[in-house]
Amino acid sequence: MKKFIRSLGFAWAGIAFAVQNERHMRIHVLVAAAVILLGAFLSLTGVEWVMLLLTMALVIVAEMVNTAVEKVVDLASPERHALAKTAKDVAAGAVLLAACFAVFIGFIILGPPLWHVITAGSQ
Ligand SMILES: Nc1ncnc2c1ncn2[C@@H]1O[C@H](COP(=O)(O)OP(=O)(O)OP(=O)(O)O)[C@@H](O)[C@H]1O
Numbered sequence: 232m233k234k235f236i237r238s239l240g241f242a243w244a245g246i247a248f249a250v251q252n253e254r255h256m257r258i259h260v261l262v263a264a265a266v267i268l269l270g271a272f273l274s275l276t277g278v279e280w281v282m283l284l285l286t287m288a289l290v291i292v293a294e295m296v297n298t299a300v301e302k303v304v305d306l307a308s309p310e311r312h313a314l315a316k317t318a319k320d321v322a323a324g325a326v327l328l329a330a331c332f333a334v335f336i337g338f339i340i341l342g343p344p345l346w347h348v349i350t351a352g353s354q
Contacts, residue, residue, distance in 0.1 A: 249295050255326070256294050263287040266337060273344040283340055286333040293329040297322040 249256045270283060300322035308315035 245295070245299075249298050253294065253298050256291070256298070259287075259291050259294055259330075263291065266341070269341060269345070273341065273348065275340065275344070279340045282336060286329075286336045290326070290329045290333045293326045297326045 250260060266283060266287060270280060275283070300318055304315045304318050
């Protein structure tokens with residue numbers, strides 16, 4: 232049990248590091264908070280919440296793995312190397328892909344009810 236709590240502490244330190252030191256991570260967290268507020272305002276269904284939360288989690292997890300890859304590459308290869316470039320670029324590509332899908336899914340889920348609120352308000 233003591234070991235588990237210690238491991239939780241290390242994991243929490245990793246999350247705190249990413250939020251404190253990675254600008255992109257802070258942007259993802261802020262966008263996720265805004266989407267959660269918007270979702271609450273639009274009274275989404277349970278399935279819509281699950282899909283939104285999964286996509287936001289995917290982006291944040293991808294960003295954290297990207298940060299870990301960057302740190303390991305910087306440690307293993309401070310000098311320039313083609314493999315170091317590939318590792319960093321592939322990890323960054325994973326974040327970009329996850330973010331693009333999240334934007335797409337966000338539009339599909341939030342777009343119609345938001346449009347309904349906007350058009351109902353203008354009548
Ligand atoms: N050791 C290296 N060897 C070869 N290319 C590298 C190396 N380190 C970085 N690069 C290239 O430079 C790009 C930018 O690297 P950098 O370390 O600044 O990461 P970043 O993606 O800008 O991350 P950050 O989120 O910290 O700004 C990488 O995506 C990669 O293409």
